[in-house]
């Protein structure tokens with residue numbers, strides 16, 4: 007099975023929505039807004055618990 011590893015991130019600064027491919031350890035990643043270059047971090051609630 008292939009886990010869903012994509013998420014839509016909304017920039018809190020300019021409001022642009024970008025689709026980001028999320029690796030399984032997404033909680034350790036951050037993204038830069040393609041529009042205003044602000045750093046976007048996944049919200050804690052968006053991080054699925056790692057399956058060990």
Ligand SMILES: [Zn+2]
Nearest residue numbers: 017020039042
């Ligand atoms: Zn932005």
